[in-house]
Amino acid sequence: xxxxxxxxxxxxxxxxxxxxxxxxxxxxxxxxxxxxxxxxxxxxxxxxxxxxxxxxxxxxxxxxxxxxxxxxxxxxxxxxxxxxxxxxxxxx
Numbered sequence: 001x002x003x004x005x006x007x008x009x010x011x012x013x014x015x016x017x018x019x020x021x022x023x024x025x026x027x028x029x030x031x032x033x034x035x036x037x038x039x040x041x042x043x044x045x046x047x048x049x050x051x052x053x054x055x056x057x058x059x060x061x062x063x064x065x066x067x068x069x070x071x072x073x074x075x076x077x078x079x080x081x082x083x084x085x086x087x088x089x090x091x092x
Contacts, residue, residue: 005029007048011041051088054081 005024013020014031020038021031022045032041058081 004048007052009045009048011038011045013038013041047088051085055085058082058085 005026007024009022009024009029011020011022019032019034020041022029022041030044058078061078
């Protein structure tokens with residue numbers, strides 16, 4: 001699953017029988033028979049950018065914060081980020 005279609009993805013509402021679609025520069029990603037909500041569709045469309053940003057933050061924060069910050073709260077956030085990345089890549 002980690003070989004998802006590269007972003008950016010966009011949400012395109014539809015006036016037809018479908019509620020809308022998620023598309024990328026390379027084409028169609030998915031469509032909706034019923035719209036869960038425009039907010040959910042926008043979140044889905046943002047997924048590639050969110051994953052990329054989280055991976056970058058996770059990578060760079062690991063060395064910096066583990067050396068300079070040993071708080072439990074940070075460790076919980078770091079673990080949460082690891083789990084979210086694994087889930088997004090189909091590894092969880």
